Amino acid sequence: MTTPSETALQPHLTPAQNDAFARDGYLVMRQLASAERIAAMRSLALDHLERAVEPLEYEADVAYPGAPASRTAEGGDTVRRLLDAYDRDPGFADWAADDRLTAIVAQMLNSPTVWMTPNHHNCVMTKAPTYSSATAWHRDLRYWSFASPYLVNAWLALGDETPGNGCMRMLPGSHRMEIGAGRLDDAQFLREDEPVNAELIATAEYAELAPGDVLFFDAGVFHAAGANTGAERKLAVVTSYFGRDNAPVAGTRSARRPAIQVRE
Numbered sequence: 641m642t643t644p645s646e647t648a649l650q651p652h653l654t655p656a657q658n659d660a661f662a663r664d665g666y667l668v669m670r671q672l673a674s675a676e677r678i679a680a681m682r683s684l685a686l687d688h689l690e691r692a693v694e695p696l697e698y699e700a701d702v703a704y705p706g707a708p709a710s711r712t713a714e715g716g717d718t719v720r721r722l723l724d725a726y727d728r729d730p731g732f733a734d735w736a737a738d739d740r741l742t743a744i745v746a747q748m749l750n751s752p753t754v755w756m757t758p759n760h761h762n763c764v765m766t767k768a769p770t771y772s773s774a775t776a777w778h779r780d781l782r783y784w785s786f787a788s789p790y791l792v793n794a795w796l797a798l799g800d801e802t803p804g805n806g807c808m809r810m811l812p813g814s815h816r817m818e819i820g821a822g823r824l825d826d827a828q829f830l831r832e833d834e835p836v837n838a839e840l841i842a843t844a845e846y847a848e849l850a851p852g853d854v855l856f857f858d859a860g861v862f863h864a865a866g867a868n869t870g871a872e873r874k875l876a877v878v879t880s881y882f883g884r885d886n887a888p889v890a891g892t893r894s895a896r897r898p899a900i901q902v903r904e
């Protein structure tokens with residue numbers, strides 16, 4: 641449910657914002673969620689972390705650079721994602737289906753109807769100060785199976801996101817680029833030892849966020865993020881959407897659970 645202080649905010653993209661999203665593959669919308677909603681989701685997330693409410697993904701599971709070597713190693717119990725945000729608590733489900741949020745996504749997807757996939761992201765991403773890992777350059781689409789590549793992610797900051805605590809870095813326009821298989825490693829991360837990739841990575845922009853800001857990004861845009869070198873935990877709610885001309889491919893992980901229509 642939209643909170644009273646949110647109703648006064650501008651829910652639609654201006655033509656300039658629309659153009660920027662199409663050009664860059666991402667767009668930050670400031671203060672889309674109210675302070676009260678952020679406070680409520682933050683305390684929910686912290687409570688679920690404290691009580692280790694399943695399903696969880698640990699730093700040791702992702703095994704990215706900087707992650708503890710195993711679940712039994714020092715820091716091995718550091719959580720990276722609170723999974724299944726939508727079913728975890730109505731507070732997260734309300735946000736995922738929020739009218740103002742999905743109105744923007746509808747514009748970005750050029751579709752009046754919008755579905756959320758429960759099978760990708762659909763989580764609270766978190767980076768704890770001591771044992772967090774960095775994520776290398778990738779497209780989210782790499783392991784997703786949909787009829788078309790047009791999906792949009794919404795990354796809602798529940799606190800400040802800065803270079804120091806591992807905010808997202810984006811490669812503007814990379815959703816429109818053909819990147820040959822030779823430029824990617826076996827896990828489909830950009831090979832940073834390739835000079836042509838190094839040139840591309842030099843164009844990176846930080847997506848710095850304040851609580852309530854939303855980073856929208858095309859699932860085809862390359863992005864990365866550093867470890868959290870700050871003193872406080874970083875938290876963000878991340879959800880993914882597709883429109884009327886798209887659907888998960890039957891029999892794949894992207895179709896494991898039925899999509900949720902969040903805009904009719």
Ligand SMILES: O=C(O)CCC(=O)C(=O)O
Binds near residue numbers: 774780866
């Ligand atoms: O916070 C990060 O390290 C980035 C996470 C990310 O890019 C992803 O899960 O696709």
